[in-house]
Amino acid sequence: MIWLAAYLLLGAVAGFFAGLLGVGGGAIMVPVLALLFAAQGFPAEHLMHLALGTSMAAIVFTSVSSLRAHHAHGAVRWPIVKSIAPGILLGTFAGAQFASLIPTRPLAIFFTAFMSYVAFQMLANIKPKPSRQLPGPFGMFLVGSGIGAISALVAIGGGSLSVPFMTWCNVKMHEAIGTSAAIGFPIAVxxxxxxxxxxxxxxxxxxxxxxxxxxxxLAACAAMSMLTAPWGAKAAHRLPVATLKKIFAGVILLLLAKMLHGLL
Structure with a gap:
């Protein structure tokens, strides 16, 4: 029951911040799950794989509610989703297969390095300048494959990659976020x-x-994150999101340091 309570709390926190800041729950779920699994005595060689796989499966459920909310506001550009989805599906599946071949420690180091980049990007509030148009079908396939592969290796919905890419390609920010939410579903599946x-x-x-x-x-985290994600989305209109984003980035860095210390 203690571990179930921990999973429920983790799902609630991850879902709330996903709705509040538009970030994938994997940023919190993976390091905390790795720590919880280690505390339960799960095999060390499978810790990161279980944390990544469980987090990715939880994103399937949260991405559906996020997708529906953005679609209701007309913020999803479905032609982009259609053109990038084949590459997303192939890249994500291949990335997950590749991750299963990597030992826990190198996988943890890669996860830590990438999520540290995401955290520092949030701290510095870096946004690419629109300077080009979306590529053609083959280019979108290649971009989707890359986004999918990296997303699988770090168990995220792809927003930290797809939103900057679409913004760079002159897609309006709110449409980039909404379209990224839709792309998160095939990534998670x-x-x-x-x-x-x-x-x-x-x-x-x-x-x-x-x-x-x-x-x-999976059951506990998915259930609670689906419940609290809408609360986070509503709170985004009333709370100082810019300040909370920096606090959230700091929390991610601390969790990453704790996880990496425990695994190494």
Whole structure:
């Protein structure tokens, strides 16, 4: 029951900040899940894979509610989603398969390096200047493959990559955010399947695991994050988001340092 309560609390916090700041829940879920799994005595060689796979599966559920909300406001550019989705699906599935072959420590180091970049980007409030147009079908396929592969390796919905890319390509910010929310769904689905398949024959996984997805944590985190994400979205209109974003980035850096220290 203690661990279930921890998963519920984690889902609530991750969902709230996802709605408040428009960031993927994986930024919080992965390092905290890795710490919780380690505390429960899960095999060290599977810690990061389970944290990544479980977080990616939870994003499937939260991305649906986010997608619906942005679509209702007319902020999703579906032609972009259609053109980038094939590359997203291929890149994310391949990235998850590749992640299953990487030992926990190198995977943790890559996750820490990338999420540190995301955190510093939030602290500095870096935004690319619109300077070009969207590429053609082949270019969108390549971009989607890259976004999908990296998203799978760090269990995020892709917003930290797709939003800057679309902004750079003269897509309005609110449309870039809404379209990124829609792109997050195929990323989460393909990534979840990739981690399921990648861990299907892994030995020593804890009970109630399917591949690299730990079902009790998935159920608790997904349920609570779907509940609190709308609260975060509403709070975004009343709270000092710029200040909270910097605090959130600082919390991410602390969690990353704790996770990396524990794994190394």
């Amino acid at each position: 393909a990534g979840s399947v990739g981690y399921l398949v990648g861990g299907w024959h892994a030995t020593g996984l804890p009970a109630w695991s399917i591949g690299y997805v730990y079902l009790p944590a």
